[in-house]
Amino acid sequence: MIPYLLRRAGQSLVTLVLVSVVVFLGVRALPGDPALAMAGETPDPQLVAAIRHQYGFDQSLPVQYWKFVSSAVTGNFGISSRTGMSVTHSILSAAPVTVELALLSLLLATLIGIGAGVAAAVRRGRPTEWLANAVALLGLSVPSFWLGMVLVLAFAVAIPLFAASGFVPISADPLDNLHRMALPALVLGSGMAAVVMRQTRSSMLESLSADYVRTARAKGLARRQVVYGHALRNSLITVTTVLGLQLGQLISGAVVTEQIFVLPGFGKLTLDAVTNRDYATIQGVVLCTATAYILVNLLVDVLYSAIDPRIRIGGAA
Amino acid sequence: MTPTPSGGPEPVLTVDGLTVSFRSRYGSVQAVDGISYELAPGEVLAVVGESGCGKSVTSMAVLGLLPPTAHTTGSIRFADGRGGTRELLGADERTLGSVRGKEIAMIFQEPMTSLNPVLTVGRQIAEVLRRHQGLNRAQARARAVELLGLVGIPAPDRRVDEYPHQLSGGMRQRVMIAIAVACDPRVLIADEPTTALDVTVQAGILDVLRNLREQLGTAIVLITHDLGVVADIADRVLVMYAGRAVEQGTVQEVFAEPRHPYTRGLLDAVLRPGTRPEGGRLREIPGVVPRLTDSPDVCTFAPRCDRADERCTALRPALDTAAHAAACWHPLAGAAAPAPSEATR
Ligand SMILES: Nc1ncnc2c1ncn2[C@@H]1O[C@H](COP(=O)(O)OP(=O)(O)OP(=O)(O)O)[C@@H](O)[C@H]1O
């Protein structure tokens, strides 16, 4: 386990370096000039030159890259050319929004997906299964912006259960926070819930017909224990894999969802930065997101081996 | 011990006219067609027959473990020895739950896949103890270690925390036996407990079963292909062919004087020197086992039998439940032909 984690950490580092190079060159390949964007309607060449100098855009690419990376490792992503403020600061204030949104959707997707998947497998061929399948199909095929609008119309306008926009920190008012985050989390989590449900259902069907489930029944165990303690325990292995694979989608989906519900998270930050050629912010956001993504995947791997003893403890004795 | 099926002690398990058919959209399969037997307390009954003749399906029916596609008729009664008798066929989950693993336990044919890969073997043994004997976690674990030792697993206090993939096939089958005997069941159904294992391991497993019968008086239904094992450990034999019982009697009777031509064929294959083929597998009895879709009123062995005549293809021979009997119109060794009674009740 330890050597494995070290190897993974090494791979992750290489990935991060590559990401930093790609995003650094990527933003500079975008058409448009940040200095021109800042200088206003009728740019004064002297002002433009001054801005270039101030943000270091007049230096050679290797020098700029070195400055970016060497300060990034200390957690400093430079100054935003759009707001003139510290990028690290805006990332830190946007992060709680996106992280909460992602965690809530993950929670919803896992609860709904696994619950519905188990129900569909156990009640095979009965209305419960058809219902679960139909809802899953809907969850997979409906685009999130459309689902977002429908949910807002239904549960924020027609029946005003939830708020349709805005963000209140969970530390300020937890209830109001959930009140505003419920719909976005549902929109973002729905696709994932559908995928998790289908995976859970098919792997539960497999587990339930396995020999060890027959053994569990032959022991006289209660049905609940057979389904959850034996069949689901095994199915969770494949379900966890799918969860890990879906996390990437969660991050990109968050950008769209944040737009729909006007949430001041990474999505909004990225979009604003891209439209304003705000190099430092784009670099910072992308690097942070990539790091989070890598860490989460590492976590999934660890979780995976915690569930499956065949990975944790190899080989027949 | 020479238990007489009728007239002896009250049978602990009575299977009466059991039929099992599987229905699918491709048609139906008659897997078991009128099996009856009685199992006396402490008795070892061997069930033999070619692959696919319905041995596993019969035993799965006893514990209600058949898939929902199975349709069963007949009766399976269990006597708990305290005066109570329970009907198991079609019983609800609560009744079955109180019998499974406690009164009647089963060892399955597939040792490699019958244990849950993500739970320790100790946990899988403890589970049945906690369910039926109300032990707490620590007690159940201590007892699990004890049971592992009992079935001959070395270093049981270490093995108890291992996962199935860390054990060999023989070890896993021993764990299955430990689970099965954990609550001192009155009946143990062992479905080819040694077939998947190599010969030295086989002997050890049979010893465990023998001890169990001697020390706890457990009645055992032993399903096997191996007539050597039958001669070694069983009291009585039930010979099955294509879902039906074709002969039954004590081991001595059936082995010394087989009455059904099919039994004779099976014995010829392994017992007579010179006719034993390479590898010790059964001699080919000419023809194939029919795959029945219903229950025809004929002798289903007739197409493969050199004694068959028009009677065999017109009427179904019944099996007398008393003593040594064969379901055959032309039994060997001078036995009288059975009366044409109703074979399926
Ligand atoms: N779930 C099922 N659905 C349909 N047919 C089945 C099912 N289970 C068993 N059968 C059929 O029932 C018949 C008897 O099967 P069974 O497993 O009892 O044979 P067996 O005597 O145990 O054979 P073996 O010695 O190979 O274990 C076979 O023809 C088999 O194909």
Ligand SMILES: [Mg+2]
């Ligand atoms: Mg079998």
